[in-house]
Amino acid sequence: MQVNVYRKDSHMRRTSFASMTCSVARSLELFGDWWTLLIIREAFFGSRKFGEFHEHLGIATNTLSDRLARLVEGGIFRIGDQAPNGRVLEYRLTDKGKDLYPIIVAMMQWGDKHTVGPDGPPIRLVEKATGEEIAPIQIRSASGKALQPREVAVVEGPGASAEDKLRLRG
Amino acid sequence: MQVNVYRKDSHMRRTSFASMTCSVARSLELFGDWWTLLIIREAFFGSRKFGEFHEHLGIATNTLSDRLARLVEGGIFRIGDQAPNGRVLEYRLTDKGKDLYPIIVAMMQWGDKHTVGPDGPPIRLVEKATGEEIAPIQIRSASGKALQPREVAVVEGPGASAEDKLRLRG
Numbered sequence: 481m482q483v484n485v486y487r488k489d490s491h492m493r494r495t496s497f498a499s500m501t502c503s504v505a506r507s508l509e510l511f512g513d514w515w516t517l518l519i520i521r522e523a524f525f526g527s528r529k530f531g532e533f534h535e536h537l538g539i540a541t542n543t544l545s546d547r548l549a550r551l552v553e554g555g556i557f558r559i560g561d562q563a564p565n566g567r568v569l570e571y572r573l574t575d576k577g578k579d580l581y582p583i584i585v586a587m588m589q590w591g592d593k594h595t596v597g598p599d600g601p602p603i604r605l606v607e608k609a610t611g612e613e614i615a616p617i618q619i620r621s622a623s624g625k626a627l628q629p630r631e632v633a634v635v636e637g638p639g640a641s642a643e644d645k646l647r648l649r650g
Numbered sequence: 651m652q653v654n655v656y657r658k659d660s661h662m663r664r665t666s667f668a669s670m671t672c673s674v675a676r677s678l679e680l681f682g683d684w685w686t687l688l689i690i691r692e693a694f695f696g697s698r699k700f701g702e703f704h705e706h707l708g709i710a711t712n713t714l715s716d717r718l719a720r721l722v723e724g725g726i727f728r729i730g731d732q733a734p735n736g737r738v739l740e741y742r743l744t745d746k747g748k749d750l751y752p753i754i755v756a757m758m759q760w761g762d763k764h765t766v767g768p769d770g771p772p773i774r775l776v777e778k779a780t781g782e783e784i785a786p787i788q789i790r791s792a793s794g795k796a797l798q799p800r801e802v803a804v805v806e807g808p809g810a811s812a813e814d815k816l817r818l819r820g
Contacts, residue, residue: 579760582759583756597809601807605805607795610791612791619752620787621782621784621785622782632776632777633777634775637772638770648773
């Protein structure tokens with residue numbers, strides 16, 4: 481059930497274009513597998529305890545232990561309360577972890593739009609202050625205008641390799 | 651290298667909370683694995699031909715064929731130009747596929763912020779009309795205000811199961 485396409489000996493070495501793929505591929509490498517994203521989603525829904533993640537996801541305890549340890553190591557979760565014997569009682573999102581929220585919400589909204597059944601989405605995300613459903617996530621310009629994919633261009637960044645530059649200029 | 655955590659006999663049956671997980675889990679099921687997301691990213695960067703995906707991703711041709719076929723079947727890509735012998739010359743994103751753009755961009759921006767090296771990001775996304783870098787993706791209220799995760803609540807949707815409702819009310 482575990483996949484590590486991006487571990488050292490796989491994708492990152494085989495591609496002729498490794499550096500351009502960095503930011504998406506590195507995000508994926510850290511997530512590790514789909515369980516990881518669902519664990520993070522659960523955390524945004526309020527789960528903190530091992531038993532809460534276990535119950536809500538129906539994930540095997542050894543898989544859950546492994547993914548939580550990896551998420552702590554990767555700086556996505558930090559350990560909150562601990563029992564006197566050192567057992568972790570709470571896993572809490574770090575700021576780096578909280579920054580994953582737009583990814584989770586974008587996936588949820590895409591799923592709501594394109595894959596739900598006739599009854600509609602099982603859950604909705606609302607602004608606490610107003611009870612109103614949050615807006616669909618959009619790509620926006622620096623000035624706040626919503627942009628379509630065709631209005632966006634890929635250009636070289638400061639970390640572009642010689643290969644990246646060649647491609648982007650070609 | 652392939653993972654299908656959500657195929658019938660796995661997650662969706664084992665969890666006690668399947669319907670609540672639907673939209674994120676169903677999105678993940680369709681993506682199939684990380685290669686799929688990188689193929690979609692390549693399409694947003696302008697790749698359409700089999701050889702372009704192959705060259706830019708360094709992906710094995712049999713894996714690429716499999717993923718492209720699955721993406722056509724899932725309605726993410728449509729077949730564009732074909733050779734007289736029926737060979738597919740172009741894979742193009744459908745509207746459903748284009749709707750994945752915010753997910754890709756959110757992953758890229760998260761990677762740029764949290765995982766890039768000292769040189770900075772290899773690429774940047776800019777608005778074609780102005781050349782300015784696009785804004786960081788944010789969760790927004792119906793009225794357009796940027797929201798923090800703690801300002802957002804999960805409530806039941808029209809498709810909530812009895813279990814979902816119990817949880818959300820508890």
